[in-house]
Amino acid sequence: MAENKIPYKIYLTEEEMPKAWYNLRSDMKVKPAPLLNPGTGKPLTAEELSPIFCEELVQQELDETTPYIEIPEEIRNFYKMFRPSPLVRAYCLEEKLGTPAKIYYKFEGNNTSGSHKLNSAIAQAYYAKKQGLKGVTTETGAGQWGTALSMACSYFGLDCKVYMVKVSYEQKPFRREVMRTYGASVVPSPSDTTEVGRKILAEHPGTTGSLGCAISEAVEVATKNPGYRYVLGSVLNQVLLHQSVIGLETKTALDKYGIKPDIIIGCAGGGSNLGGLIAPFMGEKLRGEADYRIIAVEPASCPSFTRGVYAYDFCDTGMICPLAKMYTLGSSFIPSANHAGGLRFHGMSSTLSQLYHDGYMEATSVEQTSVFQAAEQFARVEGILPAPESSHAIRVAIDEALKCKETGEAKTIVFGLTGTGYFDLVAYQKFHDGEMSDEIPTDEQLAASIAKLPKVE
Amino acid sequence: MAENKIPYKIYLTEEEMPKAWYNLRSDMKVKPAPLLNPGTGKPLTAEELSPIFCEELVQQELDETTPYIEIPEEIRNFYKMFRPSPLVRAYCLEEKLGTPAKIYYKFEGNNTSGSHKLNSAIAQAYYAKKQGLKGVTTETGAGQWGTALSMACSYFGLDCKVYMVKVSYEQKPFRREVMRTYGASVVPSPSDTTEVGRKILAEHPGTTGSLGCAISEAVEVATKNPGYRYVLGSVLNQVLLHQSVIGLETKTALDKYGIKPDIIIGCAGGGSNLGGLIAPFMGEKLRGEADYRIIAVEPASCPSFTRGVYAYDFCDTGMICPLAKMYTLGSSFIPSANHAGGLRFHGMSSTLSQLYHDGYMEATSVEQTSVFQAAEQFARVEGILPAPESSHAIRVAIDEALKCKETGEAKTIVFGLTGTGYFDLVAYQKFHDGEMSDEIPTDEQLAASIAKLPKVE
Numbered sequence: 075m076a077e078n079k080i081p082y083k084i085y086l087t088e089e090e091m092p093k094a095w096y097n098l099r100s101d102m103k104v105k106p107a108p109l110l111n112p113g114t115g116k117p118l119t120a121e122e123l124s125p126i127f128c129e130e131l132v133q134q135e136l137d138e139t140t141p142y143i144e145i146p147e148e149i150r151n152f153y154k155m156f157r158p159s160p161l162v163r164a165y166c167l168e169e170k171l172g173t174p175a176k177i178y179y180k181f182e183g184n185n186t187s188g189s190h191k192l193n194s195a196i197a198q199a200y201y202a203k204k205q206g207l208k209g210v211t212t213e214t215g216a217g218q219w220g221t222a223l224s225m226a227c228s229y230f231g232l233d234c235k236v237y238m239v240k241v242s243y244e245q246k247p248f249r250r251e252v253m254r255t256y257g258a259s260v261v262p263s264p265s266d267t268t269e270v271g272r273k274i275l276a277e278h279p280g281t282t283g284s285l286g287c288a289i290s291e292a293v294e295v296a297t298k299n300p301g302y303r304y305v306l307g308s309v310l311n312q313v314l315l316h317q318s319v320i321g322l323e324t325k326t327a328l329d330k331y332g333i334k335p336d337i338i339i340g341c342a343g344g345g346s347n348l349g350g351l352i353a354p355f356m357g358e359k360l361r362g363e364a365d366y367r368i369i370a371v372e373p374a375s376c377p378s379f380t381r382g383v384y385a386y387d388f389c390d391t392g393m394i395c396p397l398a399k400m401y402t403l404g405s406s407f408i409p410s411a412n413h414a415g416g417l418r419f420h421g422m423s424s425t426l427s428q429l430y431h432d433g434y435m436e437a438t439s440v441e442q443t444s445v446f447q448a449a450e451q452f453a454r455v456e457g458i459l460p461a462p463e464s465s466h467a468i469r470v471a472i473d474e475a476l477k478c479k480e481t482g483e484a485k486t487i488v489f490g491l492t493g494t495g496y497f498d499l500v501a502y503q504k505f506h507d508g509e510m511s512d513e514i515p516t517d518e519q520l521a522a523s524i525a526k527l528p529k530v531e
Numbered sequence: 532m533a534e535n536k537i538p539y540k541i542y543l544t545e546e547e548m549p550k551a552w553y554n555l556r557s558d559m560k561v562k563p564a565p566l567l568n569p570g571t572g573k574p575l576t577a578e579e580l581s582p583i584f585c586e587e588l589v590q591q592e593l594d595e596t597t598p599y600i601e602i603p604e605e606i607r608n609f610y611k612m613f614r615p616s617p618l619v620r621a622y623c624l625e626e627k628l629g630t631p632a633k634i635y636y637k638f639e640g641n642n643t644s645g646s647h648k649l650n651s652a653i654a655q656a657y658y659a660k661k662q663g664l665k666g667v668t669t670e671t672g673a674g675q676w677g678t679a680l681s682m683a684c685s686y687f688g689l690d691c692k693v694y695m696v697k698v699s700y701e702q703k704p705f706r707r708e709v710m711r712t713y714g715a716s717v718v719p720s721p722s723d724t725t726e727v728g729r730k731i732l733a734e735h736p737g738t739t740g741s742l743g744c745a746i747s748e749a750v751e752v753a754t755k756n757p758g759y760r761y762v763l764g765s766v767l768n769q770v771l772l773h774q775s776v777i778g779l780e781t782k783t784a785l786d787k788y789g790i791k792p793d794i795i796i797g798c799a800g801g802g803s804n805l806g807g808l809i810a811p812f813m814g815e816k817l818r819g820e821a822d823y824r825i826i827a828v829e830p831a832s833c834p835s836f837t838r839g840v841y842a843y844d845f846c847d848t849g850m851i852c853p854l855a856k857m858y859t860l861g862s863s864f865i866p867s868a869n870h871a872g873g874l875r876f877h878g879m880s881s882t883l884s885q886l887y888h889d890g891y892m893e894a895t896s897v898e899q900t901s902v903f904q905a906a907e908q909f910a911r912v913e914g915i916l917p918a919p920e921s922s923h924a925i926r927v928a929i930d931e932a933l934k935c936k937e938t939g940e941a942k943t944i945v946f947g948l949t950g951t952g953y954f955d956l957v958a959y960q961k962f963h964d965g966e967m968s969d970e971i972p973t974d975e976q977l978a979a980s981i982a983k984l985p986k987v988e
Contacts, residue, residue: 081545082611088538154539155623155914166612166686184641186916186951228911229623248956254963255910453712454685457612459643494643496953499705506711 083160084327091158092322093150094142095315098353099425101360104432105138106311106424107399110386115530118396125297126304127312130201134312143315145197152196152229156185157319161327162491166455168475175478177471178335179491180324180351181458186252187222189461189493190347191307194316195219198305199226208301209233213263213288215242216416216463217249218493219307224256233302237263237291241282241411249497263288270294270392284408285419290392308344309389309398309423317350324488325354335366337474339489341466342370342379342437343416345423351490352435359434368435369474370426371466373445374514376409378402378422379430379437381520386530387421397530400427403515404523410513413442414501415462420523440469441512446505448472449495461493462501540617541784548615549779550607551599552772555810556882558817561889562595563768563881564856567843572987575853582754583761584769587658591769600772602654609653609686610776613642618784619948623912625932632935634928635792636948637781637808638915643709644679646918646950647804648764651773652676655762656683665758666690670720670745672699673873673920674706675950676764681713692759694720694748698739698868706954720745727751727849741865742876747849765801766846766855766880774807781945782811792823794931796946798923799827799836799894800873802880808947809892816891825892826931827883828923830902831971833866835859835879836887836894838977843987844878854987857884860972861980867970870899871958872919877980897926898969903962905929906952918950919958 099105108117123132134143145153164177182190202210209232214220220236227234236258243250243262250260263283264271270290274281281287289306296304307313328335338355340348348370358364372379378401387402389395402421409418422430429435449465451472452458460468471489478485495502504510556562565574580589591600602610621634639647659667666689671677677693684691693715700707700719707717720740721728727747731738738744746763753761764770785792795812797805805827815821829836835858844859846852859878866875879887886892906922908929909915917925928946935942952959961967 082608085542151539151622155619162612165608186910186914188953225914229914247960248953251956251960251963252916255907255916255959257911450712453643454714457643457682457686459709459712496645496705499708502712503704503708506708 080163080331082165083162084330085160086158086323086326088154090326091150091153092145092319094144096142096318096322096353096357097137097140097315098318098349098356099138099311100141101357102428104428106428109396109398110530112388112393112397112528126293128201128205128207128303130204131198131312134315135310146200149197149200153319156192158323159184161324164456167452170455171472171475171479173475173479174482174484175475176484176486177475178488180320180488181491182320183458183461183491183494187218187225188496189218189222190317190320190350191219191222192225193319193350194307194313194346195222195226196229197316199223199230199232202303203230203232207232207303209235210303210305211235211237211292211296212305212307213237213285213292215239215285215418217242217246217497218416220258220260221249221252222307223305224253224258227258228256234258235295236260237265237288239263239283239285239288245500246497263291265291268294270394274392284391286391286405289390290394293390293394308346308419309421311425313346314349314423314425317346318353320347320350320490321353321355324351333486335488336485337367337369337487339369339371339467339470339487341417341463341490341492342372342422342426343463344419345426347490347492349423349426356429356434369470370430370435370437371470372437372439373413373417373466374439374441374512375413376403376418377439378420380439383524384427384431385527387527389421397528398424400424401430402527403520404526406526407523412511412513415498417463417466438470440466443505443510443512445469446502446510458491459495460491461495462498464490464492467491537620537788539622540619541787542617543615543780543783545611547783548607548610549602549776551601553599553775553779553810553814554594554597554772555775555806555813556595556768557598558814559885561885563885566853566855567987569845569850569854569985583750585658585662585664585760587661588655588769591772592767603657606654606657613649614776615780616641618781621913624909627912628929628932628936630932630936631939631941632932633941633943634932635945637777637945638948639777640915640918640948640951644675644682645953646675646679647774647777647807648676648679649682650776650807651764651770651803652679652683653686654773656680656687656689659760660687660689664689664760666692667760667762668692668694668749668753669762669764670694670742670749672696672742672875674699674703674954675873677715677717678706678709679764680762681710681715684715685713691715692752693717694722694745696720696740696742696745702957703954720748722748725751727851731849741848743848743862746847747851750847750851765803766876766878768882770803771806771880771882774803775810777804777807777947778810778812781808790943792945793942794824794826794944796826796828796924796927796944798874798920798947798949799829799879799883800920801876802883804947804949806880806883813886813891826927827887827892827894828927829894829896830870830874830923831896831898831969832870833860833875834896835877837896840981841884841888842984844984846878854985855881857881858887859984860977861983863983864980869968869970872955874920874923895927897923900962900967900969902926903959903967915948916952917948918952919955921949924948
């Protein structure tokens with residue numbers, strides 16, 4: 075059997091690692107809608123963006139045509155410390171499910187940030203350093219992005235200020251401690267260190283914060299302090315560009331063994347992992363060279379693709395950020411406090427939104443307890459304790475594999491295992507103790523936050 | 532430069548992975564002293580050991596002559612889920628230190644148990660399953676071994692009872708939760724579920740437990756319940772045998788690139804990682820084929836090699852276990868409460884004790900805050916957040932590399948990075964907050980516990 079020749083883990087050699095990122099937009103006939111200046115309603119120029127982002131990142135953000143952008147050698151060297159990540163054949167899971175499907179997962183959790191976020195963090199820190207900046211600011215929710223950025227800044231000797239959603243700051247002291255190990259300063263958000271933070275605190279005393287608030291604070295600090303810029307871990311085109319390294323490695327590994335996937339599955343919060351994982355496959359689909367079923371999986375408690383609207387919206391609660399056209403639940407939407415892990419952003423990458431709108435991919439939402447059931451099942455047979463975010467993709471991969479069992483089809487399923495759940499054990503404990511629930515927003519709640527969308531056009 | 536050809540991470544292919552474990556004792560001219568029956572003072576027979584351990588493991592424990600023991604295919608398949616582990620060239624650390632030394636580390640932390648412990652856990656669970664047992668019992672301190680065994684038992688469908696030192700049970704709820712995810716039952720020790728536990732509680736009400744107590748409880752439960760056996764994560768010959776996979780992979784990886792190490796460094800608690808890492812190198816040394824400097828690193832707060840005596844002692848506090856000849860601080864010794872992480876066992880593997888006694892290896896002890904300084908420095912440049920245990924080896928590797936900087940020697944240093952520190956962030960926090968101290972036992976303390984050693988011979 076040729077089957078037997080496929081190892082449990084496919085590792086590329088350093089020579090086989092990507093030397094350029096792939097810019098998915100270059101192959102899109104209908105480009106994603108541009109970011110707008112909320113004041114003028116006009117597309118943002120490079121000049122307007124440069125007080126917020128590093129110059130080179132502004133170029134990447136706006137570049138819709140260059141197909142491949144070289145990965146600087148310094149970044150490739152850093153990648154070599156934790157990449158290539160393995161593409162794992164889930165032999166044990168397949169056996170346990172009794173499915174004829176062949177399941178593969180690209181595992182991005184083997185680094186201290188515990189997720190794929192480091193792929194973009196190191197790129198953004200590199201360009202900040204190259205521009206001679208003193209430091210960067212950012213927000214973090216569950217803490218993966220903040221940790222990744224702390225690691226990247228420590229490597230390049232940059233100052234790193236992280237606004238951490240207050241509820242996470244208090245509930246995840248260990249994430250905070252990892253960031254401190256890497257020398258970052260971590261501030262619970264909303265805080266009294268910014269104007270927008272003080273305003274939010276005055277309006278909502280006792281609030282435990284949200285990603286949208288933390289973004290507003292981080293952007294304010296970056297724009298008011300000379301030598302600082304703001305960096306973001308998802309949603310933006312530049313982030314999807316850096317994350318394409320996930321998909322490029324996956325494709326090279328599959329090609330090495332002549333494997334063609336039928337279904338590609340990724341969890342979707344802001345879209346950084348999904349956009350990266352699917353990039354080269356979606357490219358082939360856009361160019362008409364191949365066809366794949368591509369499935370975005372989101373939490374039922376924060377369902378931007380499946381229950382949101384496709385419209386211009388703010389990326390932050392403070393409404394100081396650019397407007398992006400995306401599937402959104404409205405920037406005032408806050409998911410249930412019971413919702414564990416990340417994937418709690420109200421919007422979605424503009425690039426992925428356009429592709430979804432144009433029918434190039436599907437989306438589905440899954441409920442929390444079924445996600446943790448899949449997580450536990452996966453952990454017990456494949457060994458890895460998955461992050462709640464990643465477990466959304468596991469849930470749907472298992473469901474698709476079970477469909478194959480019914481039909482007898484030996485489909486090839488590839489999913490993204492974005493990270494590990496070492497810092498999510500409070501959620502696992504709730505699951506074990508039967509204290510986890512499946513609260514999803516009512517139609518009325520969604521209508522209320524969507525009604526507050528800015529008027530554009 | 533040929534140098535440039537050595538990748539950041541050397542991965543073996545699945546075909547290059549070891550197919551047999553190496554039994555270091557087979558090359559020792561002076562064999563380690565046998566386990567004794569505490570009642571008769573005579574060497575324990577296979578018959579006497581089989582109520583405690585699985586039959587096949589008893590054979591491995593007593594086998595001093597077979598050089599290679601085949602790794603069963605089921606275990607090799609499980610190994611493929613998390614092995615081969617990478618041998619990493621610490622290019623970034625070398626650059627940061629400005630040393631001409633070449634530093635490599637064998638990283639065993641890329642699995643959910645977070646350490647090398649899984650290498651032996653899966654072997655012990657396999658033999659228990661093969662013998663048709665219902666389950667196994669064990670103790671765990673810092674929690675790495677308990678987690679590893681839970682994962683292994685879940686894979687083979689065995690029941691798993693873990694006695695967890697009470698202070699760890701309370702301070703490390705997340706470790707406990709990972710074990711629950713894998714279906715293990717976790718009991719804080721000392722408990723009222725065993726005779727020995729009730730006795731210890733009566734004598735020391737309010738005690739927070741010790742590894743020695745937990746061993747006594749786990750052994751009692753295994754021997755009193757039909758279909759159960761006891762398993763141990765370190766110290767024993769069988770464990771060192773399974774852990775030889777670390778050293779065998781390391782040697783194959785080095786040989787592939789024609790690299791000959793000058794110094795091999797490992798942290799030492801009970802000796803499972805150190806014994807595994809050095810096995811094939813020590814074999815060459817014993818056979819007179821090569822010479823290496825081999826350094827065991829232990830915590831100054833639990834210094835069995837450097838301040839203990841070489842004598843027969845109990846492995847447990849309840850004194851129901853066999854007597855082992857080893858470097859020991861006395862089975863009543865308990866390290867300072869300030870001591871973080873594992874490496875808190877009062878004794879040391881008999882095999883390593885004999886080798887140390889015969890001058891085949893060195894030992895050194897390091898103080899806690901200097902260990903965490905090394906840990907933080909390593910994390911910042913190499914990305915990985917190391918376990919406190921592993922950081923003992925990092926400390927000495929850095930010190931040796933700095934000596935090379937002084938002398939200009941380009942020595943090749945290999946050390947074992949046994950695991951990750953995700954569950955040790957309370958200790959990291961104490962370090963950051965200046966609340967960590969370097970308490971070491973006084974001569975009087977050691978004399979008192981050593982005076983209680985059993986009289987043998």
